[in-house]
Amino acid sequence: MRAPFTAIALVLVTAAATASVVVPDAAPVSGAAPGTAAAGNVAPAAAAQAVAPEAQRAPAEQLVTGLPDFTRLVEQVGPGVVNIEATIGSRTAQRGQRRGGQMPNEEMMPEIFRRILGPEFPFPGAPQGPDGPGPRGTSMGTGFLVSADGYLLTNHHVVANADQVKxxxxxxxxFDAEVVGSDEQSDxxxxxxxASGLPVLRAGDSRQVRPGQWAVAIGSPFGLDQSVTAGIVSAVGRSNPYANQRYVPFIQTDVAINRGNSGGPLLNTRGEVIGINSQIFSNSGGYMGVSFAIPIDMAMNVAEQIKSTGSVQRGQVGVVVExxxxxxxxxxxxxxTLGALVNSVQPGSPAEKAGIEVGDVIRAVDGSAINQSSDLPPIIGSKAPGTRVRLEVFREGRSRNVDVTLSQLDEGAAVAAAGGPDAGRTPGAASSNPLGLVGQDLTAAQRRQLGLGADEGVRIARVEGLAAREAGIQPGDVVLRVGRTPVxxxxxxxRQLRDVRAGQTVMLLVNRGGTTQFIAVTPREGGED
Structure with a gap:
């Protein structure tokens, strides 16, 4: 049985909220110089015990010299960090109503968004303020200047669907800000x-970032402008299974990041930006020591594409891997166990044309090792369509090289084929059943690959309900039956789930990776999340 996800939530660190302050106790730091052996009449055995081996007596090399002082860094870099306030108003509400028929109320809204929007957000059905009906809210975040004439970077989720950005x-x-462009996949x-003559932050080289090095964040957690926190880089090239950003090799840190830090810079000790703070793992909605930043090299590439063409293009091979x-x-x-196992090849894709087969294991791209399957999408996605890449493929006991010319990524098709979280749905749309399962119709080709009938099965694109997540339902699962009724x-x-009530157990027949099993899901009293 899979471990439940109840203790972990992915939080997009955006909205201001009330916070409690905890001051940890200071831990004393002590040290002792190596001792020397006493002279005198000592028995040989005692002398052997009294005199430490040379390797233990010699002082170790000092690898960290004192604690860093970040004051000069903050003085120089701080003026280039800005506070962002995005207003989500009635036009967004009307667009949402046209797309989905109605906006989700507070009970339907997942906990992650209730935390982001805050307790004052007027959900439909709640008492309305003086501005009249229709949900309104404010997204608070951080950004930083990258040009003296007023260009700046932040997160997509800070300004998504905003009517006004200050x-x-x-x-x-x-200043009122113009949203030049935004890319959800990279956030x-x-x-x-x-404005002109503005202070600019310098971009570093995120390829040189290593675990263990110091990192500094400047941002506006809970609306507290110019807050400075520091820590170390915990890991690089980290995939995030709870996020939509499949093409981002995140920098993980233990720098204290909270809601409102979104879009702010992650800096090295030279004051260079190495990442954009984006997300945290938390079971409380607050800082838990696991933060994620988008590497600045990727962010600047995305920004240049947005400025020059208004959109972002990514390469694709056309495979689904595990x-x-x-x-x-x-x-x-x-x-x-290194590599990415191909479990599906999209018809007409570059992979099919190059002869990639189901069961192949992709071990490297242009000499860069694929240590785990999640390494492949960021490497391929960072390359432009039309790029020729060499894949090292393991097949039938030996490795071989296969040259593939990348096509342009069709994000909707790619996510649907991968069973990703947003397959075939409008971004931000809510589920339409009490279990919080968002379904995606299978294509004829996908049904053939799965060995299903012409009207059999629905792929799960997103799992928004807590009970379904706890039971083990995953994006990419194919639901064949609800109870004894085919889907x-x-x-x-x-339609088959709409009458499910809290406390009522539903049996779902699920196909996952060719294996079929029943999974029991019981919605809780008081709502799913």
């Missing part, structure tokens, strides 16, 4: 304000 500079001047947005475990490695004759598509899934 930017407040370090010197307290405020990067480019804004422009009408992880290699020890059992699969033994079955494939692999010497280890033919997304509409049928919603």
């Amino acid at each position: 930017v407040r500079l370090h010197d307290r001047r405020e 990067v947005a480019v804004l422009k304000i009408d 992880a290699v475990n020890a059992e699969k490695a033994a079955g494939l004759g692999l010497p280890d 033919a598509g997304a509409a049928a899934l919603d």
